[in-house]
Amino acid sequence: MSMYLMNDRFVKDDEVTISIEDRGYYFGDGVYEVIRVYGGAMFTAEEHIGRLYESAEKIRMELPYGEEEMIAKLARLVADNGVKEGHVYVQATRGAAPRVHQFPGEGITPVITAYTKSYPDHAPAAEPAKLKSAADIRWLRCDIKSLNLLANVMAKQEAFEAGCTEALLHRDGTVTEGSSSNMFGVKDGVIHTHPVSNFILNGITRRVIMQCCEELGQPVKEEPMALEDVYEMDEFFLSSTTNGILPVSEIDGRKIGDGHPGPVTERLMAAFESKLPEPIATR
Known part of the structure; x- marks a missing residue:
């Protein structure tokens, strides 16, 4: 039976209870993170949890314990559940309180939950992705990793129904990112990606x-890409916690390059692979 983190306790799945008045349920009033596990070790846990706390601060939510304690609890959860390859999901909501739009008063404590998911052993490598462009109708604070994901869900479903892996979001013809990923194009050996904003x-x-x-000396331009220019890229790839770097073979039915991972993408995939943690030795 899997173990879960609820606030500061580790409980079994049949002990997990969430109030119907939880503001995450009512309003999506919370933040979350997903951390990849390789060989039993969390990858870039400090960066993920640092961003979790940054997102919480941006929505004026103070979490009940610090970053180091959070990382330690998640590491214990991964170990207790015996996760070798997979991920750990953690979220924090503003807490349970009567339904009013403004923040609840004092005495309401954020609710933290976390669980792990193991991936199948010897899973085949992911096939290059096909993308479907979709209007980016999300709110204007996409830098906050909040629970408000309905627009992302709608875009992902639109891509899924078109037989694609992911949605390529754009605002008035300017590519931003994917519904659950960042996007990168390669033209004449230069990587293009939307700037941080x-x-x-x-x-x-x-x-x-x-x-x-930076380490490879690979040129990068962080500037907005026009959707019409994306179709002419020599290579294209997306990135996410669960996929790492995933090459893209076509966008809106148009083949990118020869439809196979290009040299820049392959070089980056190898460099990324070299940064993954060493597997934790088991007794």
């Missing part, structure tokens, strides 16, 4: 990629 979430995997680019 309130229009995108600065993904942790995105940050690792930017570090890899």
Whole structure:
């Protein structure tokens, strides 16, 4: 039976209870993170939890314990559940209180929950992704990793119904990111990606990629891409916590390059792979 984190306690799945008055349920009033686990070790946990606390601060929510304690609790959860390859999900809501739009008064404590998910052993490598462009109708604070994901869900469903892996979001023809990923195009050996702003979430995997680019001497232009220019890219790839770097073979039915991972993408994939943690030894 899996173990879960509820606030400061580790409980079994049949002991998990969430109030119907939880503001996450009513309003999506909360923030979350997903941390990838490789070989039993969390990858970039400090960066993910740092962003969790930054998001909480941006919505004026004070979490009941600090970042180091949070990381330690999640590491224990991963170990107790025996996760080797998978991820840990953690979220914090503003707490349970009578339904009013303004923040509840004093005495209401945020609710923290977390669980793990294991991936199948020897899972085949993901096929290059197909993308479907979709209007970016999200709110204007996409830099906050909040629970308000309905627009993301709608875009992902639109892509799914078109037989695609992911939605390529754009605001008035300017590409921002994916419904659950960051986007990168490659033209004449130069990587193009949207700059960090309130229009995108600065993904942790995105940050690792930017570090890899710096170490490799790989040119990058952080500037808005026009949707019409994306179709002419030599290579394209997306990034996320669960996928790492995933090459893109076509966008809106138009093949990108020859439909296979290009040299810049492959070089970055190798550099990213080299940064993954060593597996935790088991007795």
